[in-house]
Amino acid sequence: MNIGALNLKQIPKHVACIMDGNGRWATRRNLPRIDGHAAGEDALLDTVYGALDIGISWLTVYAFSTENWKRPVDEVKFLMNFNEGILTRHRDELNEKKVRIRFAGRSDWRVPKRLQKHIDDSSELTKNNKKLTLTIAFNYGGRAEIVDAVKQIVDSKISSNKINDKLISKYLYYPDMPDPDLMIRTSGEFRISNFLLWELAYTELVFMDVLWPDFRRDHLYEAISLFQKRSRRFGNIGES
Ligand code: IPE
Ligand code: IPE
Ligand code: MG
Numbered sequence: 001m002n003i004g005a006l007n008l009k010q011i012p013k014h015v016a017c018i019m020d021g022n023g024r025w026a027t028r029r030n031l032p033r034i035d036g037h038a039a040g041e042d043a044l045l046d047t048v049y050g051a052l053d054i055g056i057s058w059l060t061v062y063a064f065s066t067e068n069w070k071r072p073v074d075e076v077k078f079l080m081n082f083n084e085g086i087l088t089r090h091r092d093e094l095n096e097k098k099v100r101i102r103f104a105g106r107s108d109w110r111v112p113k114r115l116q117k118h119i120d121d122s123s124e125l126t127k128n129n130k131k132l133t134l135t136i137a138f139n140y141g142g143r144a145e146i147v148d149a150v151k152q153i154v155d156s157k158i159s160s161n162k163i164n165d166k167l168i169s170k171y172l173y174y175p176d177m178p179d180p181d182l183m184i185r186t187s188g189e190f191r192i193s194n195f196l197l198w199e200l201a202y203t204e205l206v207f208m209d210v211l212w213p214d215f216r217r218d219h220l221y222e223a224i225s226l227f228q229k230r231s232r233r234f235g236n237i238g239e240s
Helices: 020-027 034-056 074-094 113-126 142-155 165-170 217-229
Strands: 013-019 058-065 098-103 132-140 182-184 202-206
Touching: 013 217, 020 034, 020 058, 020 182, 034 058, 034 217, 074 098, 074 113, 074 132, 098 113, 132 142, 142 165, 165 182, 182 217, 202 217
Parallel strands: 013 058, 013 182, 058 132, 098 132, 182 202
Antiparallel strands: none
16 A cells, blocks of 8 residues: 555544564564564554654554563563664654654553663653654553543542543543544554453554565555555444
């Protein structure tokens, strides 16, 4: 699928992506799983540039879940260094392209201090950029996000009759982030795996067989063309 097949007037404002299948990509090539994560770097960059080219203004990618700590310690360690490497290798070019980098997730003593510093520095460096907000969900869990919101609401002593959808959204990690219009999961798995549980309520879901390291902007455009054929009703009866 190339860009020409898309209706450029109906580009989703916010695309979210579960970058899955790195381990299987490597295993199929008799490589260690970490080589699959490393190969995902080109996929991520091509997706970001592909998103910029068609005017997507919010892109959220799932890089490490609150459950991924269960993985072998060497793989977790690799992922921490790898995410630091992605920031140091690409933040200047992303900044030049007016990408605002943000991180969504829990701060955690297990996140190495050096990575945390790069996270903070990259967010600070790019905070005024307006073209695309790239949110990296890192040590992110949808349930953790809701739990953290509930804690803050209780600590603020807000009375129960003031609690509604809008108020809860205000206590999520980024209240200014619109809900995703489209969520893509690669690798052929049909599940959400604790990604953006609150925000995905009315998101269109596209599941693709491609493994993340093989994903390129054309896959993004293919998912968007499927999105453009969907009829979003939000509980209403839709147009006749
Ligand atoms: C996704 O790929 C990357 C992370 C979860 C960090 P996986 O590592 O889950 O790859 P598979 O699903 O095992 O193939
Ligand atoms: C979801 O993938 C997390 C990321 C892509 C970062 P997982 O591979 O961890 O999900 P499960 O274990 O297959 O549900
Ligand atoms: Mg996986």
